[in-house]
Amino acid sequence: MPAFFEPAFACPDTLADLWHAARHAYLDCPLPAVFKELTLLLALRRAGAGLVEHALALTRLGLAPAAVLSALDEPRAFVDQLAAARDVLREQHLHLETWPEDPVLRDMLMRCGLAFAADPQGGADGRAALAAALTPALYTRWTALAAYARGRAAWFELHPDLAQRIDPPLVETHAWLLREAPGLARHFGDPAVGARPLVAPALLRLIDAVPTGILQLDARGAIVMSNTTAQRLLGHGPEALAGLTIDDLERGALRDDGQPLAPGSPLRRCLEQHKPQPPLTVGLRTARGELLWTSLAAVPLADDDHGAAIMVTLVDIGERRKIERALQESEIKYQLLVEASDVFLLCFDRDGFIFHANALIAGLFSSTVDDLIGKSLGDLAPDLPELAEAYLARFAQVMEGGIGVSVEEMIEVRGKTGWFSSTVVPLRDFDGQVTGVQVVARDITRRRRAEIALRAREERSRHDSLHDPLTRLPNRQAFMEKLETALQAVRQGRPAFAVLCLDLDRFKNVNDSLGHSTGDRLLISFARLLQDCVGPDDLLARLSGDEFGVLLPNVQDASDAIRVADRILAQLKRPLSLRDQEVYTSISVGITWSALGYERTEDILRDADTAMHRAKRRGKSRYELFDADMHAEAVAQLTLESDLRRAIERVEFEVYYQPVIDLVSGQISGFEALLRWNHPTRGLVLPGEFIGCAEETGLIIPIGEWVLREACGQMQRWHAKYPHREALSISVNLSGKQFAQPALIAKALHESMLVPSSLKLEITESVIMEDPKTASELIEQLRREQVHSYVDDFGTGYSSLSYLHRFPMSALKIDRSFISNIGPDGENAEIVRTIVTLAHNLGMSVIAEGVETRAQLDLLAEMGCEFGQGYFFSRPVSRGVAESMISRDCKP
Ligand SMILES: Nc1nc2c(ncn2[C@@H]2O[C@@H]3COP(=O)(O)O[C@H]4[C@@H](O)[C@H](n5cnc6c(=O)[nH]c(N)nc65)O[C@@H]4COP(=O)(O)O[C@H]3[C@H]2O)c(=O)[nH]1
Incomplete structure (x- = not known):
């Protein structure tokens, strides 16, 4: 680029200024019109379309186009004249402030100026002469005009087709000019040349088909060609795109980092330095102002006939960028997560050297992330060779097997012992090849301690649940x-x-x-x-x-x-x-x-x-x-138990009554209620066979309650039926288990409306002694309710009279084993007599059980025993039989 025009091409703004200055000079400056025309004509001689515009200007000035032809026809003479003019100017030492009136001098100046425009380099001498001859202001104007002319020429050189296409009036004028002065045709060149495509049609189609946007820019940075992809990407039609400059392209453009693209863009660098520019991420503005992210590259074009100086390629990387951005964001998030989490992270390459670590693990080893990079496990924990060895073995296993390994272990790092859970997973490249391992570890000491405490507590509670605290x-x-x-x-x-x-x-x-x-x-x-x-x-x-x-x-x-x-x-x-x-x-x-x-x-x-x-x-x-017998017994017990349950449900029981005889009067003083079970298959079953089982299973409670209600009710009915026998009492056996429900006694009395004093409850000596405290409380309570209590089976248990005074019992029943032995030989007689005497001393009456003979009766009567009960009088009988006894005036 000639130094003379440098300012104009170095900066588009300067060029624009020059353009305006030149237009101003062209239209307003006092240069002779013909000088202007000649200058332009000469400068634009290779630019046919420019000549068209020039011709328009000539027309506006009232000159016929043919008037300039003579000058153009004589280029040789023109150069000579120019050299002469230069010499004259140099010798004259002129200092012109305005254009001289002298036609020779004028002509000289004009030709000298034209020489600059036509051949700036070669006209250096002339320029110096001109500068010396003209005032600075005049010289500047002249320079601007020359720059304008040169700029126009260059413009049209680059855009011959464009100029014709975009300016139909120009084309018309072109045609008119050629009609008027056919000789101009050689200056315009072949009009077809202007419309000639830059490249061969086949190649053009190919260029259009590629997914990369292609632009060709001329030496001034204006687009001279674009392919379809570039047009689609930038949102401009071919016409709109043609003529856009680097400035237009880069208006509002952003760098990859989102900042405005700085001046001296790669396009301009390529243009000016003629060096290829590697792809660069640039956000260009489309026709609609939207941001188009492209990978922009430029290469210089050498000696292009059509004036293209560089070729620019545009690859739409919007999607790729989005993905990259998402990846970046994800990476950032991952980093943030890793840094914010309580995870220790280390990545090792295949050779066992760290290539990535987070701050937490660096802190653990009182180091920095940078320091960790490149270290091996051995470097990291030289004092833990076994740990390093174990991990290296894990690495080998993971890299070989491709499957992660997780462990929880206790590790001592820098004198501190803690529990860590670590997972080693393989790292892979895009091809799936294992490139190393990643270790993610977490300090689980607190969790582990809590677990241990929990386990200890669980063990304790399991121990407690399996042990007796006492x-x-x-x-x-x-x-x-x-x-x-x-x-x-x-x-x-x-x-x-x-x-x-x-x-x-x-x-x-x-x-x-x-x-x-x-x-x-x-x-x-x-x-x-x-x-x-x-x-x-x-x-x-x-x-x-x-x-x-x-x-x-x-x-x-x-x-x-x-x-x-x-x-x-x-x-x-x-x-x-x-x-x-x-x-x-x-x-x-x-x-x-x-x-x-x-x-x-x-x-x-x-x-x-x-x-x-x-x-x-x-x-x-x-x-x-x-043994086997016991087993059979146990089985029988089980059968009995289930039978009993059924018997309760179906009320298979019946109360038998055995009269109690007043040994003085010989009359029935009352009855003892004795339970019988009418078993559906076994027939009548005596209490000895099932009372024990009922007591062991607790079934005695519902059974006893039933007997109590039945007996009380029956006695009350007899009282009602035989009012003169209202002194008759009913004795009911009370099981130890029934002690727990004294309310049932009151309930039975209440329901039957039997006078409480008519009820005698027989409690065996052994039951009393089994639980003396409860027995004593119950007996006391019964006494308060005027219910009498008898000691049953006396003599079979402790056989001790000493305790009797502690219980407010009304009577005691001497067990029949004693009575049966006071036979004719008188064995046991003294024992019975003593019992009778002692009972009387304690204020209790005596009932003899199991009286079977007249002799026994007589002896008992003689001893002062008040009452007797036994087969001698009557076996236990059904309700009907018992009633008939009552009705027979109470003699059995
Ligand atoms: N060898 C002989 N035996 C005589 C003679 N006089 C009466 N007996 C029998 O002696 C038992 C007297 O009843 P216990 O001592 O209260 O002894 C009763 C009593 O402890 C218990 N028992 C009977 N019914 C009930 C009841 O409803 N509730 C409770 N808890 N136990 C009852 O079953 C035991 C046996 O009752 P039972 O088989 O009815 O047997 C009755 C009766 O039949 C006699 O002269 N010779």
């Missing part, structure tokens, strides 16, 4: 679990086991008489004693209140269990020390063992329990081995 022995649940294990072991061929069920005899008495805390101490002391009696492999448990169980997991036969029972019984011959007192106690032991072929643990314990009850029944302080 004796600290395993409880029933624990015993049953172990029993289940033992049962399974036996099924798998392991040796037999035995179970002992131990129950303290009369423990309730201890509780009631010595207090519950003494009872507790007794249990603790007894538990210790048991512990001393069993082996380390044996299981001792407290099954319930005063019931203990022993599981002997390895026995040859039942005798092994018997030996243990004997040992315990022998130990109990000595008193148990309870702090400040010593207490004698005994136990009843039931034994069973697995050789009996058990299927269920409940059955084992049930049978041991059955045997234990048998031991109790047989006098306590002993053991009983469960």
Whole structure:
């Protein structure tokens, strides 16, 4: 680029200014019109279209186009003239402020100026001469004019087709000019050349088809060609796009970072430095002002015939950028997440060197992220070689298998021990190849501690749930679990086991008489004693209140269990020390063992329990081995129990009445109500066969209630029917279990409307002694309600009269075993006599049970016994028979 025109081409603004200045000079300056025309004509001689415009200007000035032809026709002479003019100007030392009047001088100046325009480089001498000859203002104007001319020429050189296409009047004028002066045609060149496409049509189609936008810009940065993609992307039609400049393209354009594109864009650099510009992300504005993100590249074009200086390619990267942005955002989010989370992150390459880490892990090693990069595990924790080794093994495993590995482990880092949960996962490249591993670890110390505490608590609570808090022995649940294990072991061929069920005899008495805390101490002391009696492999448990169980997991036969029972019984011959007192106690032991072929643990314990009850029944302080008979008995008991339940539902019971005779008058003083069961298959069943079972199962409560209501009601009906016999009383047996429901007695009386004093409740001596406290309270309550209480079966239990005064009983019934023995030989007679005397001394009447003979009757009468009851008078009879007795004037 000639230095003379540099300002105009260096900066578009300058060019624009020059353009305006030149137009101003062209139209307003005092240069002669012909000078102007010649200047332009010469400058634009290669620009046919420019000449057209020039011709228009000539027309406006009133000149015929033909007037300039002579100058154009003589280029050679023109150059010579120019050289002459230059010499003249140099010699004349002119200082012109206005254009000279002298036509020769004028002509000289004009030709000199034209020389600059036509050949700026070559006209350097002339320019210097001109500058010397003209005032600076005049010289500037002249320069501007020359720049204008040069600019126009260059413009039209680059846009021959464009100029014709966009300016139809120009084309018309062109045609007119050629008609007027056909000689101009050689200056315009071939009009077809102007419309000639820049590239071959096939290539043009190809260019149009490519998805990349292609623009060609001329040396001044104006678009001279665009393909369809570029037009579509930028939203301009081809016409609108043609002629847009770099400025237009870059107006409102943004850099990749969203900042305005700085001056000196790659397009301009390419244009000016003729160097290819690598792709750059630029946001261009479309015709609608929207932002189009492109990858913009430019290459210089060498010697293009059509004036194209650079080729620009535009690739729409909007979608890609969105994805990239999303990826970036996701990456940022990931980073934020990683940094904000409590996760330790390390990424290792295949060789075990760190290439990524987060701040948290850096902090853990009192380091920085940068410092960690490039380090190996060994560098990281030189004092933990085993840990490093373990992790390296994990890395190898993960990289080989491609599957992540998670572990929780305790690690000591810098003297601090903590629990960490870490996961090692493989890292892969786009092809799926494992490129390294990522370790994500979390400090789980707090969680772990909480877990340990929780587990300890759970274990404690499980221990509690399986242990008795008082004796600290395993409880029933624990015993049953172990029993289940033992049962399974036996099924798998392991040796037999035995179970002992131990129950303290009369423990309730201890509780009631010595207090519950003494009872507790007794249990603790007894538990210790048991512990001393069993082996380390044996299981001792407290099954319930005063019931203990022993599981002997390895026995040859039942005798092994018997030996243990004997040992315990022998130990109990000595008193148990309870702090400040010593207490004698005994136990009843039931034994069973697995050789009996058990299927269920409940059955084992049930049978041991059955045997234990048998031991109790047989006098306590002993053991009983469960056997087949007992089993049959147990089965029979079960059958009986279910039959009883059915009997209650269907009311298969009946009350029989046995008269009680006044031994003085010989008349019936009352009846004892005795229960009978009309069994559907077994016929009449006596109470001895089912009362025990009813008591054990608690069924005695509904049965007893029924008897009470039935008997009270019956007696009340007899009272009503035989009013003169209203002194008749009814005796009803009361079970110990019924003590708990004294209200039922009041209820029965209330419902039957029987006078309370007509009801006598028989309570056995053993029941009283089983629970003396409750018995005493009940008897006292009954007394207050005017219900009489009798001691039943006296002599079979404690046989002690000493306690009787503690209970406000009305009478006692001497057991029939004593009566039957006061036969003709008089055995027991003295005992009975003593009982009668003592009872009288305590203010109680006496009823003799089981009177079967006249001799017994006579002896009892002689002893002063008030009442008698027995087969001698009558067996227990049905209601109807009993009534007939009453109606027969009360003699049985
Ligand atoms: N060998 C002989 N026996 C005689 C003679 N006189 C009466 N007996 C029998 O002696 C038992 C007297 O009843 P217990 O001592 O209260 O003894 C009763 C009583 O303890 C209980 N029992 C009967 N009914 C009930 C009831 O409704 N409730 C409760 N809880 N127990 C009842 O069943 C036991 C047996 O009742 P039973 O079989 O009816 O037997 C009756 C009666 O039939 C005699 O001269 N010789």
